[in-house]
Amino acid sequence: DPYADDPVRHPALKVNSQRPFNAEPPPELLTENYITPNPIFFTRNHLPVPNLDPETYRLHVVGPPGCQSLCLSLDDLYQFPKHEITITLQCAGNRRSEMTRIKEVKGLEWNTGAISTARWAGARLCDVLAKAGHQLCGTEAHVCFEGLDSDPTGTAYGASIPLARAMDPEAEVLLAYEMNGQPLPRDHGFPVRVVVPGVVGARHVKWLGKVSVEPEESYSHWQRRDYKGFSPSVDWDTVDFDSAPSIQELPVQSAITEPKDGETVQSGEVTIKGYAWSGGGRAVVRVDVSLDGGLTWQVAELDGEEQCPRKAWAWRLWQLQAPVPAGKKELNIVCKAVDDSYNVQPDTVAPIWNLRGVLSNAWHRVHIHVTP
Ligand code: MTE
Ligand code: MO
Incomplete structure (x- = not known):
């Protein structure tokens, strides 16, 4: 072996x-x-x-x-x-x-x-x-x-x-x-x-x-x-x-790490956390988060180290604390990041699907349940 x-x-x-x-x-x-x-x-x-x-x-x-x-x-x-x-x-x-x-x-x-x-x-x-x-x-x-x-x-x-x-x-x-x-x-x-x-x-x-x-x-x-x-x-x-050229610099990326897909949260307030990063030293300048599948957006707070322009080699962790809209039994949470060249992530994965499954950077979506 x-x-x-x-x-x-x-x-x-x-x-x-x-x-x-x-x-x-x-x-x-x-x-x-x-x-x-x-x-x-x-x-x-x-x-x-x-x-x-x-x-x-x-x-x-x-x-x-x-x-x-x-x-x-x-x-x-x-x-x-x-x-x-x-x-x-x-x-x-x-x-x-x-x-x-x-x-x-x-x-x-x-x-x-x-x-x-x-x-x-x-x-x-x-x-x-x-x-x-x-x-x-x-x-x-x-x-x-x-x-x-x-x-x-x-x-x-x-x-x-x-x-x-x-x-x-x-x-x-x-x-x-x-x-x-x-x-x-x-x-x-x-x-x-x-x-x-x-x-x-x-x-x-x-x-x-x-x-x-x-x-x-x-x-x-x-x-x-x-x-x-x-x-x-x-x-x-x-x-x-x-x-096709070999992949070198990667496109802008972000994902939600908390809560997890299928999780149940208490009504009141929800804390959403994740990461965002872009290739080529491009800095992440903003992360938008939606609780309603992308109809309305709130801007997340970026944590982590300040980075040199054009040399933003590391990710930003981000979070958003938001009130759960009254009466909601479930939330479709979405995140998307913007880098300093104003590159954005595609909204869905189907148009960027490829046979090797690389460069998957569509809006990340998490579906959660709310208990009253
Ligand atoms: N280098 C060697 N020698 N052998 C490997 O299999 N995998 C590559 C790269 N370097 C690899 C390698 C790939 S595809 C990735 S994503 C990274 O190593 C992963 O690095 P990590 O295992 O330290 O996270
Ligand atoms: Mo890899």
Whole structure:
């Protein structure tokens, strides 16, 4: 059993798949803290978790002709200036289960919990690439990452990002060795993973073994044959993966974490809580909440850290305390977020349905009962 050596996990996690391990925290735990505690941070593994020895660990940095290749130990990585940032990581499949209700999709049944927030610390990728002699050149180029996890044929997990993002110090791409002040837990990439603020989880390669600068995007399955969006009418017979760009920055997202769908609340006042986040460093500027299915709206209160403009890498938690309208026996609660480019979420999921169930960011809806 290649999974026999996987780590022990927190019992509160809701498991979507045991081998490989995929699990999300329950919604009410997810928004209990602005920073998600490591043991309940969502986990998305495609393969068995490798067991790496920090003493013999090496990161290979391979450049095109004219650049130096580097072979870095953990101690070598610690010599670069240590950079620490709070960022939210979201899987492209977060909220996929809502797409499944429209029509079957291929993928794990994530609810609203394939998203979490941590403080990550490590070396900036731009500093490491600069040490190897890289300069941003005019031609299109990509930085490819390879994990040390692999399938029985020896194929490793891989992904890439554009070189321009990797080289931009303001983009703050990290080779992270700490998560919330601790060495990375095994499930989250021990000893080193990539952290790409504002970008889909799939590019944050864990158990990082190799970084290379290439003229083309990574040839990995997960870069080329997965994690892309398509029209609702495209099916598995007609899909052409080469026709769509790989997902990088994610669209604006929000969800209600309390109350839960189907819950019963007392009449009087109801407290509604949730999260909101947008990709590419775009800040969430407003969250609108409706108690009547979207007819009327109230503006929620945003909690959490103030963030730099264009570098809003982390979510905002939000809440709204509202009187329950008199005589109501049930409420259709809806939330939707607006980012600083005034991007909004679509009102329903059907027009954004896609065969892989990614980019699911329609208004989030929760139906609850009221006792008099
Ligand atoms: N890196 C490796 N090496 N192997 C993987 O399976 N999964 C990716 C990414 N990096 C993956 C990986 C995906 S799809 C996501 S969403 C994030 O890791 C999840 O990170 P987490 O498990 O720390 O939450
Ligand atoms: Mo993912």
